[in-house]
Amino acid sequence: MTDDTFLTRFEQCSLNRADWTHEAHVRMAWLYVARSETYRAARMKVRSGIKKLNAAFVAQQNAPCGATRPAEEVAAAEEKPATGFHETITTAFVRLVASRMKPGEKFSGFRKRNPDLFDRKLTALLAHYSPEALFSEQAKTQFVEPDREPLPKPWLAAVAV
Numbered sequence: 001m002t003d004d005t006f007l008t009r010f011e012q013c014s015l016n017r018a019d020w021t022h023e024a025h026v027r028m029a030w031l032y033v034a035r036s037e038t039y040r041a042a043r044m045k046v047r048s049g050i051k052k053l054n055a056a057f058v059a060q061q062n063a064p065c066g067a068t069r070p071a072e073e074v075a076a077a078e079e080k081p082a083t084g085f086h087e088t089i090t091t092a093f094v095r096l097v098a099s100r101m102k103p104g105e106k107f108s109g110f111r112k113r114n115p116d117l118f119d120r121k122l123t124a125l126l127a128h129y130s131p132e133a134l135f136s137e138q139a140k141t142q143f144v145e146p147d148r149e150p151l152p153k154p155w156l157a158a159v160a161v
Contacts, residue, residue, distance in 0.1 A: 003107065007031050010049060013056035020053065022120045023111075026097065030107055033098045039155045043094045047087075054084045088139035092125050092146075093117070098154035 001009075009015045010028055029046050036042035100114055116124040125134060128146035138144055145151075 003027075003031055010053060013053050015053065017057055017060075020057075023118055025050070026093065026111075026117055027107060029094050029097045030101070030110060033094065033101060033154075039094075039098050042098065043091060046094050047085075047090055050090060051085055057084075086140050087142055088129075088134060088144045089122070089125065091143045092128065092151055095151045095154055096124055099152035 006015075006024075006027065010024075015024070028049065029042070032042040032045045032049075033039070036045065096117060100117070101110065111118060114124075116127075122134070128149045128151055129139075129144075130147050133139060133144060133147040136144065
C-alpha cells in the first residue's frame with residue numbers, strides 16, 4: 001500500500017483492524033512528521049487520528065452483524081475516553097520518530113536504521129521510562145516525562161520537521 005493510500009485509509013478510518021499494527025502506528029507517525037510543517041502539528045494529527053480510528057473500531061465492534069454506525073454515534077464515541085489510546089506512548093513515539101528522521105529519507109531506510117522503534121516490546125521507550133512509569137494509569141491519560149533518560153526535543157533540532 002502506498003504512503004498516500006495508507007494515510008488516506010487511516011484518516012477515513014477504513015483500515016482493517018488487522019492492518020493497524022505497531023508498525024502501522026510508527027509509519028503513520030513518520031508520515032505525519034515528514035508531511036507536517038511543525039512537530040506540534042504532527043503530534044496533534046497523530047493523537048487525534050488514533051483516537052478517531054479507535055472510536056471507529058469500537059463503533060464497528062458494537063454494530064450488529066456488520067452494520068455501520070451513524071456518523072453522530074462515531075463522533076460521540078470519539079468524545080469518550082479513548083479506548084486503547086495511551087498519551088505518553090503516543091507522544092513519546094512521535095518525539096522519537098521526529099528526532100531520528102533524516103531529510104529526504106524514505107520510510108524503508110528509517111525502518112532499517114531504527115529497529116528498536118518497531119519492537120512491539122517498546123524497547124525504544126523503555127530506554128527512557130521504567131515500566132512502572134510508562135504503564136501507570138497517569139501515563140495513559142496525560143503525558144508523563146521519562147524517569148530514566150530525557151526524550152529528545154525535536155522542535156529544538158536544527159533541521160525543521
